[in-house]
Amino acid sequence: MEKYKTEFKLKVVKSFLAGDGGAKLLARRWIVPEEKIRTWVNHYRLHGIDGLLPKRSTYSAQFKLQVLSHQDREQLSSRQVAAVYDVRNPNQVVVWRRNFDEGGVEAFSKGDQRRTNMKSERRSPAPPSTVITDSAQALREENEQLRAEVAYLKKLQALIRAKRSAAPTKRV
Incomplete structure (x- = not known):
């Protein structure tokens, strides 16, 4: 993956914001992918x-x-x-979505457990009072999964409502 210096990114963003051209024109001028310009502008604005x-x-x-x-x-x-959450690579969100759709919350917690295990191997073990029990961790993960499911169902209901309201009415 090609890296761009911050000064270059700023120059391109300022050029975009000054109205020197749209993302497509500036992408050709600076030889940068159009998506990168849009991402940089969004991150700069926020x-x-x-x-x-x-x-x-x-x-x-x-x-x-x-x-x-x-x-x-x-x-x-x-x-x-x-851009809102300052995740520099928008494709990372796509990967998270795919992993979540395929494996649910467990797909995320596997990576966290791996990092936690690697960190704990390097440090001395935590005192027993700070160790989270397996059952409490399982409840937290289930809570996260249920929250995500509720959000998914709310979006589904909103889409159904929007589709019904957009349906053409029959005139006689």
Whole structure:
């Protein structure tokens, strides 16, 4: 994946915001994918210069579910919800959606467990009072899954209502 310097991103974004052209024209001028320009502009509008700075992050299962829930609730594209939550790669949201659709909440918690296991191997074990019991963790995961299911069902109901209201009425 090609990396772009922050100064270059800022120059392209400012050019877009100044009205020097749309994303398609600027993409040809600067030899950058059009999607990158749109992503940079969205991140800049929401987070300023910090939205263009390099970022390496790992995201918790709870954060991923929050992003997907917000996307469903507000009916946002992956690029839009990524910009809101400052996820630099909008395709990551697509991957989260696919993983969630295929494996539910467990698809997210597997990665978290793997990271937790790697961290705990490097550090000394936590005192017993801070260790979360398996049953409490299972309840939290079930709660997250139920919240995601409720958000999904709400979106489905909204789509059904929209379809019914958009149906043509029969005139006699």
